[in-house]
Structure formats: C-alpha cells, structure tokens
Amino acid sequence: DQQVKQNSPSLSVQEGRISILNCDYTNSMFDYFLWYKKYPAEGPTFLISISSIKDKNEDGRFTVFLNKSAKHLSLHIVPSQPGDSAVYFCAAKAGTALIFGKGTTLSVSS
Amino acid sequence: DTGVSQDPRHKITKRGQNVTFRCDPISEHNRLYWYRQTLGQGPEFLTYFQNEAQLEKSRLLSDRFSAERPKGSFSTLEIQRTEQGDSAMYLCASSFLGPNTEAFFGQGTRLTVV
Numbered sequence: 001d002q003q004v005k006q007n008s009p010s011l012s013v014q015e016g017r018i019s020i021l022n023c024d025y026t027n028s029m030f031d032y033f034l035w036y037k038k039y040p041a042e043g044p045t046f047l048i049s050i051s052s053i054k055d056k057n058e059d060g061r062f063t064v065f066l067n068k069s070a071k072h073l074s075l076h077i078v079p080s081q082p083g084d085s086a087v088y089f090c091a092a093k094a095g096t097a098l099i100f101g102k103g104t105t106l107s108v109s110s
Numbered sequence: 111d112t113g114v115s116q117d118p119r120h121k122i123t124k125r126g127q128n129v130t131f132r133c134d135p136i137s138e139h140n141r142l143y144w145y146r147q148t149l150g151q152g153p154e155f156l157t158y159f160q161n162e163a164q165l166e167k168s169r170l171l172s173d174r175f176s177a178e179r180p181k182g183s184f185s186t187l188e189i190q191r192t193e194q195g196d197s198a199m200y201l202c203a204s205s206f207l208g209p210n211t212e213a214f215f216g217q218g219t220r221l222t223v224v
Binding site: 032043049089097099 | 143145152153154155158166209212213214216
C-alpha cells in the first residue's frame, strides 16, 4: 500500500504559466514533507519542504501548500520555465526515512 | 565539490557476481542513507546510518545486501550473488541530525545485472 501518492504521472504546461503538482498521503504520523526534482541519470535534488505545523512555505518561484485535514500537499511553480522540465517527487517523513511517491513528469514548453 | 559522491556511476555485472558501491557523504552530515529506485517508482528506503551505527534496515534489504559505514565517514553497499531483480539505481543521501532536515542525494549508481 502506497503511503504517498502522486496520481498524475505527467503534466504539460506552457512557459510562463503556473504548474501545480499534487500529492496525497495516508499516514497521519507524517510530520515533514519535501519535494525533490530529478533529471534523467541524476540523483534527486531537494527543492522545498514544509513542516506539518505550517500550511504554506515559499521559496522564490516555488510554493508548497499543506492541507492536513485532507492529507494533501501541492507544489506550485510560477512562472514555469523550460528548465523546470523534470520528474518531481513528493516525499514524507514520520521518523528518519523518507517515503516517496512515484513522481510526476513535468514538461514545460516554450 | 562538497556534495554527496557515489562511485561507480554505472556497473554492469553478471548474475551471481558480487558488487560493491561506495558513497562519500557531505562531510558535516551525521546521517547517511541508501535508497533504491527502479523504473517508474520513487526511491525506496533501504537502510540508514547515524555516524557509524546502522540504525534501521528496510525489509527490502535482503540477506544478500550488506552496508557498512566504518568510522562514520564513507559507506559501502555490497550485494552478494546478484540477481536480475537487483538491477536498479542505488542512491546514497546524507543529512544533518534533527527531525526536519532535508536529505541531499548523490547522483546514484546504476546497476545492471545481465
């Protein structure tokens, strides 16, 4: 059973528009959530995180929203750029290990 | 370069052979993790070390897998008697201690068992 779910395998967005990537989780013990970006043949790169005591965290073009009651988080990228094209993984932590979703492939066209 | 370093980047081996991978974490980080990623999946946790102590192992880590972190610095992951199902990207990550700390990943070792 998947504890972290990214139900959209792919997302296509035009340059300059907003990209919204979604993530759902089932374990109410998760208290820290992270987004990673991954290019082919490279390891995941940390993007942004949020603690369960917050509902929003912003870093430049990236904003993560957390809705604990719905067990849902989302990553907003605005404006989207072609260089943002990559696989985005949502991850959650209840102890030490990160639990990852399967990823969403974002394609930003110019 | 002060990031997480993994060696080799690619390894092709015949079924039944043993392989060993190395990870050099960010030097200030106390925690070191090993993950495995297969096609279409997110990274899956294998094991982690706090300094030299191996504190947690996933049920994915079969008896053929062993990891060490002597002296709390670099780590090695050995797979004995490799099987085709072991083909995957093996990722190492490191982090500071603390509950809300992000893990930084290396570029991974791509293992292909033929």
